[in-house]
Amino acid sequence: KQEVTQIPAALSVPEGENLVLNCSFTDSAIYNLQWFRQDPGKGLTSLLLIQSSQREQTSGRLNASLDKSSGRSTLYIAASQPGDSATYLCAVPNDYKLSFGAGTTVTVRA
Amino acid sequence: NAGVTQTPKFQVLKTGQSMTLQCAQDMNHEYMSWYRQDPGMGLRLIHYSVGAGITDQGEVPNGYNVSRSTTEDFPLRLLSAAPSQTSVYFCASSPTGTSGNEQYFGPGTRLTVT
Numbered sequence: 251k252q253e254v255t256q257i258p259a260a261l262s263v264p265e266g267e268n269l270v271l272n273c274s275f276t277d278s279a280i281y282n283l284q285w286f287r288q289d290p291g292k293g294l295t296s297l298l299l300i301q302s303s304q305r306e307q308t309s310g311r312l313n314a315s316l317d318k319s320s321g322r323s324t325l326y327i328a329a330s331q332p333g334d335s336a337t338y339l340c341a342v343p344n345d346y347k348l349s350f351g352a353g354t355t356v357t358v359r360a
Numbered sequence: 361n362a363g364v365t366q367t368p369k370f371q372v373l374k375t376g377q378s379m380t381l382q383c384a385q386d387m388n389h390e391y392m393s394w395y396r397q398d399p400g401m402g403l404r405l406i407h408y409s410v411g412a413g414i415t416d417q418g419e420v421p422n423g424y425n426v427s428r429s430t431t432e433d434f435p436l437r438l439l440s441a442a443p444s445q446t447s448v449y450f451c452a453s454s455p456t457g458t459s460g461n462e463q464y465f466g467p468g469t470r471l472t473v474t
Contacts, residue, residue, distance in 0.1 A: 281459035293450060294465040301460065339403075343458035347393065347405035347418055 252277045252344040256351035264359050269327040271354045273340035278318045285314055285325050286339045288353070294339065298325070330358045362386050364466035366451050372472045373441040381436040381469050383451030391454045391461070392434040396420065396447040397468075403450070409434055410457065441473045 253276045263269060273283070282301045286294040298314045300307040300323065307314050311328040327334055337355045341348040367382045385392065393408035405418030409428040423445060425437040434453075438445060449469045454461040 282461075284463060286465075291470075293467040296462055296464065299462040341403075341463075343460075346391075346408050346410070346416065346458060348403070348452075348458055348463060350403045352402055 252280075252342060252349045254340060254342060254349050254351040256338075256340060256354050258354060259352065260355045260357075262357040262359060263330055265330060265332060267330055267358075269325075269330050269334065269356060269358075271325040271327075271338050271340075271356070273323040273325070273351055275321045275323075275342050275349075277344075278321050280318065280342045282343065283314075283316055283323050284341050284348070285312075285323075286341065288337045288339060290336075297338075330356075332358045332360045334358050364451055364453050364464050366449075366466035366469050368469060369467065370470050372474065373438070374474055375441060375443060377441050379438050379441065381438075381449055381451075381471075383434045383436065383466060384432050385434075385451075385453040385464070386432065387453065387455075387464070388431060389453035389464075390431065390456050391458070392428065393418070393452045394424070394426065394434070394436045395450045395452065397450060398447050406436065406449075438471075443473045445471065446473045447471060 255274045284299045285297040298307045300316045313326045316323045337353040339353045341350045364385045390411045394406040395403045397403045407426040409415045451466040452463045454463045
């Protein structure tokens, strides 16, 4: 059974600091891993999809790495801004569903 | 493209009432799914569909029905609402299944059952 863990559960940083969010999964036989952002009371916005054959994927200030052998992915957000405050979720395919982590809630202090 | 749309955004039901949550996508995606999100439980799959006319159960299907008569629409029916169905419901779609494909989520329906 695929289990996805995100640590820490919450993170508070001053504006300008780089953010490092961790995601681990128990079954390394994954096709891809997807990172989402969720604002309070809102839906899930896809940030990055990283395929199993890739080691990194970048979009603007966001960079996601994937190490299948160790069952880990890391989302880096450079030069954080108050607008980055949200919950970040990672998810991996598991049969016909996505298995989600519980998320990391980020607060960026101005 | 509007992407994945869901209606209504909010709904309050009384125990025993029935209703249908609507989901539509305009990306010609074959795969569609319904999740519910609850505090402490994360997102759990209710039902999914790999194409028109094909549906299957997810992790928590009890109390919900689905049908897929067109590629675009995937409604979720609550037959007799219960307080345990108070939740936020998300519809998602992708080109074909979950493996290798980016999943697109709708904005959600916030349901309260009293």
